[in-house]
Amino acid sequence: MEKLIITKSPPLRGEVSISGAKNAALPLLMTTLLTDQPCHYANVPALRDINTTVALLKELGVRVDKHENNHVHLCSDALTSVTASYDLVRTMRASILVLGPLLAKQGKANVSLPGGCAIGARPVNLHLSGLEKMGAKIEVEEGYIRAKVDGRLKGARIFMDMVSVGATENLMMAATLAQGTTILENAAREPEIVDLAACLTSMGAKITGAGTDNITIHGVDALSGCDYSVLPDRIETGTFLVAAAVTGGKIKCVNAAPHTLDAVLDKLEQAGAHVAVGDDWIELDMEGRTLKAVHVKTAPHPAFPTDMQAQFVTLNCAAGGTGVVTETIFENRFMHVPELQRMGASISLEANSAVTNGSSKLKGAPVMATDLRASASLVIAGLVAEGETHVNRIYHLDRGYERIEEKLNNLGASIRRVSV
Numbered sequence: 001m002e003k004l005i006i007t008k009s010p011p012l013r014g015e016v017s018i019s020g021a022k023n024a025a026l027p028l029l030m031t032t033l034l035t036d037q038p039c040h041y042a043n044v045p046a047l048r049d050i051n052t053t054v055a056l057l058k059e060l061g062v063r064v065d066k067h068e069n070n071h072v073h074l075c076s077d078a079l080t081s082v083t084a085s086y087d088l089v090r091t092m093r094a095s096i097l098v099l100g101p102l103l104a105k106q107g108k109a110n111v112s113l114p115g116g117c118a119i120g121a122r123p124v125n126l127h128l129s130g131l132e133k134m135g136a137k138i139e140v141e142e143g144y145i146r147a148k149v150d151g152r153l154k155g156a157r158i159f160m161d162m163v164s165v166g167a168t169e170n171l172m173m174a175a176t177l178a179q180g181t182t183i184l185e186n187a188a189r190e191p192e193i194v195d196l197a198a199c200l201t202s203m204g205a206k207i208t209g210a211g212t213d214n215i216t217i218h219g220v221d222a223l224s225g226c227d228y229s230v231l232p233d234r235i236e237t238g239t240f241l242v243a244a245a246v247t248g249g250k251i252k253c254v255n256a257a258p259h260t261l262d263a264v265l266d267k268l269e270q271a272g273a274h275v276a277v278g279d280d281w282i283e284l285d286m287e288g289r290t291l292k293a294v295h296v297k298t299a300p301h302p303a304f305p306t307d308m309q310a311q312f313v314t315l316n317c318a319a320g321g322t323g324v325v326t327e328t329i330f331e332n333r334f335m336h337v338p339e340l341q342r343m344g345a346s347i348s349l350e351a352n353s354a355v356t357n358g359s360s361k362l363k364g365a366p367v368m369a370t371d372l373r374a375s376a377s378l379v380i381a382g383l384v385a386e387g388e389t390h391v392n393r394i395y396h397l398d399r400g401y402e403r404i405e406e407k408l409n410n411l412g413a414s415i416r417r418v419s420v
């Protein structure tokens with residue numbers, strides 16, 4: 001097991017290159033299951049979740065022709081299995097995204113039920129009911145989703161009563177090879193959905209409306225391979241910007257996608273930062289400025305992302321004034337709060353809100369990461385805390401941040417990774 005040891009940082013300064021988005025890359029890699037032709041994905045971040053996805057695809061018989069330097073070459077012309085096993089699915093919930101493509105292309109799929117995780121129960125009912133509407137027969141037995149279809153899936157009008165990123169992705173992929181037209185209503189509008197639709201379109205899929213809440217997919221008989229570069233990671237970008245803001249620094253994120261971060265940049269400006277953007281860069285300047293707590297409420301895109309909630313709780317701890325951060329997507333996404341309290345943060349949890357009153361003098365302490373973004377919030381707290389902060393269980397962090405300590409150290413932070 002490894003941990004990070006973080007000492008109080010000077011203001012972060014310099015340039016940081018943003019990696020490809022984990023949450024775009026995961027569904028994108030699954031598109032290989034929809035075609036017999038070779039697929040090349042570029043700008044794939046080097047992350048634990050990507051390795052898990054590649055292992056999962058290998059288990060299905062996907063040929064991994066190359067996986068190095070942020071490039072992944074896959075070919076699914078000779079699958080040997082349609083089963084995603086518990087061992088892999090339990091380490092990464094996004095494994096559920098093999099369900100739609102396998103069912104559409106192979107006519108059957110067995111996927112271990114992902115189960116809940118630290119941030120909430122996270123059911124998959126919308127994935128299953130949508131596929132049933134398209135003609136799939138689904139049973140859940142012995143912890144596995146067993147799905148099959150006679151012939152091809154059929155296009156359907158599918159209304160989702162909650163906005164779900166994963167269900168939208170699974171159903172959109174399945175619909176590309178269905179017979180007829182599928183309409184996804186109340187679809188998620190996240191940039192990662194738009195990225196997936198663009199990749200599928202490059203493979204010959206007929207999709208309109210991605211990025212709106214109404215996506216139409218006209219099924220085609222077959223898809224070709226792809227050569228696709230993953231969208232920059234908006235959550236990694238936001239995490240570095242918050243780190244720069246709390247340390248009073250000035251950084252430029254390059255290879256970024258500013259258009260995916262409107263709600264986050266708006267909050268950073270409200271927090272007192274000066275923010276400038278270009279086509280593919282964002283610069284945040286907090287030098288000589290006063291950090292102010294902000295009110296944040298998470299909601300589906302284009303509103304404020306739940307994956308940036310924990311980082312803003314830390315920002316509010318370091319800032320003056322009253323800040324209220326309200327979580328509306330996941331029922332248990334405040335596991336970072338007790339850990340921040342152990343570092344001296346003055347926060348109270350009131351229903352689904354974390355309320356901070358005035359700047360806390362954070363002090364280094366051993367803390368434990370419980371999920372990916374909670375870990376990020378503790379790393380940021382470590383940058384402003386007096387003394388040493390030891391962040392344990394960083395395998396969560398390694399699921400979603402590529403070389404985080406190296407990137408932060410290049411901006412002036414002092415973070416060591418040690419084995420324990």
Ligand SMILES: CC(=O)N[C@H]1[C@@H](OP(=O)(O)OP(=O)(O)OC[C@H]2O[C@@H](n3ccc(=O)[nH]c3=O)[C@H](O)[C@@H]2O)O[C@H](CO)[C@@H](O)[C@@H]1O
Nearest residue numbers: 023094122123124125126127162163164165166306329330
């Ligand atoms: C790999 C990936 O892209 N992960 C992201 C994705 O997760 P994921 O796709 O799992 O999240 P969803 O958008 O599906 O979840 C949103 C809400 O809908 C609920 N729900 C979802 C599906 C379903 O069938 N039934 C149901 O009730 C969930 O419990 C949750 O309360 O979107 C989340 C919300 O932006 C992000 O925090 C995750 O980082």
Ligand SMILES: C=C(OP(=O)(O)O)C(=O)O
Nearest residue numbers: 023093094307372373400
């Ligand atoms: C919750 C997240 O990821 P996942 O859906 O893979 O658990 C995240 O990226 O913050």
